[in-house]
Amino acid sequence: MKGTIDFYLTQMKLAVIVQFQYPLANYFYMIGMIAEPVIYLVVWSTVAVQQGGSVGGYTPADFAAYYLVWILVRNMNIVLTPYAWEQYIQRGFLSMELLRPIHPLHGQLAYFSGWKFVVIVMWIPLAILLSFIFKPNLDPTAWQLILFFIALWGGYLMRFMLLWLLGMITFWTTRVSAIFELYFTLELLFSGRLVPLSLMPEWAQTVANLMPFKWAFGYPIELILGKLTLQQSLLGLGVQLFWTLLALFFVRLTWRAAMKKYSAVGA
Amino acid sequence: MIRFLKLLFAYFKIGSMNELQYRANFFLQIFQSLLALVVGVFGLALIFNQTATLAGWSPAELLAVMGVFFIMGGLIRVTIQPNMERLMSEIRDGTLDYTLTKPADAQVLVSIREVRIWQSVDIFMGFLVLVYALLQIGNGVSILDALAFAAALVMGGLMIYCFWLMITTGAFWVIRINQVVELFQGIYQAGRYPVGIYPGWIRILLTFLVPVAFAVTVPAESLTGRLTWQTLSLALALTVILMIVARLIWKFGLRSYGGASA
Numbered sequence: 101m102k103g104t105i106d107f108y109l110t111q112m113k114l115a116v117i118v119q120f121q122y123p124l125a126n127y128f129y130m131i132g133m134i135a136e137p138v139i140y141l142v143v144w145s146t147v148a149v150q151q152g153g154s155v156g157g158y159t160p161a162d163f164a165a166y167y168l169v170w171i172l173v174r175n176m177n178i179v180l181t182p183y184a185w186e187q188y189i190q191r192g193f194l195s196m197e198l199l200r201p202i203h204p205l206h207g208q209l210a211y212f213s214g215w216k217f218v219v220i221v222m223w224i225p226l227a228i229l230l231s232f233i234f235k236p237n238l239d240p241t242a243w244q245l246i247l248f249f250i251a252l253w254g255g256y257l258m259r260f261m262l263l264w265l266l267g268m269i270t271f272w273t274t275r276v277s278a279i280f281e282l283y284f285t286l287e288l289l290f291s292g293r294l295v296p297l298s299l300m301p302e303w304a305q306t307v308a309n310l311m312p313f314k315w316a317f318g319y320p321i322e323l324i325l326g327k328l329t330l331q332q333s334l335l336g337l338g339v340q341l342f343w344t345l346l347a348l349f350f351v352r353l354t355w356r357a358a359m360k361k362y363s364a365v366g367a
Numbered sequence: 368m369i370r371f372l373k374l375l376f377a378y379f380k381i382g383s384m385n386e387l388q389y390r391a392n393f394f395l396q397i398f399q400s401l402l403a404l405v406v407g408v409f410g411l412a413l414i415f416n417q418t419a420t421l422a423g424w425s426p427a428e429l430l431a432v433m434g435v436f437f438i439m440g441g442l443i444r445v446t447i448q449p450n451m452e453r454l455m456s457e458i459r460d461g462t463l464d465y466t467l468t469k470p471a472d473a474q475v476l477v478s479i480r481e482v483r484i485w486q487s488v489d490i491f492m493g494f495l496v497l498v499y500a501l502l503q504i505g506n507g508v509s510i511l512d513a514l515a516f517a518a519a520l521v522m523g524g525l526m527i528y529c530f531w532l533m534i535t536t537g538a539f540w541v542i543r544i545n546q547v548v549e550l551f552q553g554i555y556q557a558g559r560y561p562v563g564i565y566p567g568w569i570r571i572l573l574t575f576l577v578p579v580a581f582a583v584t585v586p587a588e589s590l591t592g593r594l595t596w597q598t599l600s601l602a603l604a605l606t607v608i609l610m611i612v613a614r615l616i617w618k619f620g621l622r623s624y625g626g627a628s629a
Binding site for chain 1: 557
């Protein structure tokens with residue numbers, strides 16, 4: 101147990117050091133990412149103004165708050181892309197990982213967790229700058245702030261497990277990009293990334309509740325915006341835990357089957 | 368000029384034959400394009416669920432904008448982007464030498480070598496969306512409108528090309544500019560909506576810094592009865608200026624290219 105904790109801490113420290121070496125690259129990346137929420141923000145603020153000040157319970161200032169937190173959540177949501185598995189398997193990187201006495205999942209999880217601290221630190225100045233331009237309405241209470249912080253990490257953990265599971269399909273077929281594209285499209289539509297879910301028709305909101313996507317994305321944002329009651333907020337954490345454990349269960353199951361199937365290039 | 372066209376045709380043929388070997392990618396591309404269409408239409412439906420017009424544009428007119436957005440996006444991914452990505456990596460690796468020693472203009476060569484024909488599915492789909500939108504609007508399109516559209520589309524494409532070339536030329540000095548691809552794709556998404564809806568400073572960025580306005584909004588304006596002769600003239604002037612500036616920057620950048628072994 102102590103060994104595992106040590107491993108995590110070292111790996112996270114490594115990630116922080118590596119990523120701070122390339123502040124410019126990280127910022128370029130973030131700026132490219134800002135374009136998307138700013139577009140949504142402008143469009144929906146225009147709609148809100150046209151409709152006499154608010155739409156679906158959101159004023160332009162609410163939209164500004166939504167999409168500002170969006171940037172942080174989006175970055176926290178970034179995990180190992182399922183497309184990476186093709187390289188891992190094809191080039192035999194995985195074989196190297198398998199020689200270590202610890203499951204490769206730990207290394208990845210720890211590395212990305214460390215990177216998240218860099219992301220949070222870089223988000224702060226960006227958020228301050230954008231606040232001056234778009235004037236968000238963001239005034240969370242203490243419990244909302246605490247639960248938001250937990251939900252932020254919970255969402256990361258959940259999405260990490262889900263995408264690991266998705267990526268492992270690569271063990272069985274190499275024509276995976278169609279499946280991945282479909283997954284990411286559903287995620288875009290039903291996570292609250294495109295638009296706050298309360299602006300969607302009833303049926304779409306029901307679908308979104310049953311799918312995992314919203315719990316990693318829209319839910320933490322709505323939480324800090326004060327759109328949820330304490331009960332709803334706690335329920336959300338429970339749903340995150342449920343999906344994380346479910347995904348983890350299938351990851352373990354699939355991993356065992358995959359290891360029987362896997363033979364590296366050159367083996 | 369004839370030599371240029373011959374060269375263009377030869378490279379187009381080689382590039383296409385290369386791509387035609389991978390038939391499965393064609394179906395994958397159709398699938399991806401359809402997903403993009405679903406997301407686009409869904410997004411518009413959400414907006415017009417709440418409001419009747421967006422900054423004076425009707426649903427059908429915004430659909431026309433989306434059609435142009437797909438067409439131009441397809442054009443960029445068929446030719447401009449793959450060529451510029453290849454140029455970026457060749458500058459970094461020093462293998463640009465092989466191109467520079469060829470007996471044709473280097474700028475022409477680096478701009479026409481790659482063609483990803485499967486991406487043209489986007490262009491085709493964009494046209495379908497555009498035609499459908501125009502039928503919905505039902506105002507008819509005169510020959511003059513169509514000509515203006517074609518001219519605006521060509522000029523918009525040229526401006527995007529110049530923008531890409533200038534940015535890519537930056538690799539002669541700073542070497543690593545891979546993130547530029549994501550940066551551009553992010554900003555290009557703004558073209559989904561007419562630039563008129565953006566606040567002033569963003570609109571200026573989208574017009575003169577990254578010419579998304581001229582690439583998408585202006586061609587769409589020509590088909591929805593919004594285009595003025597002033598706008599079209601401005602587009603022409605800007606295209607000429609950008610072509611000259613891009614050429615100068617390219618020439619200047621080449622001078623600081625070291626090559627692989629130098």
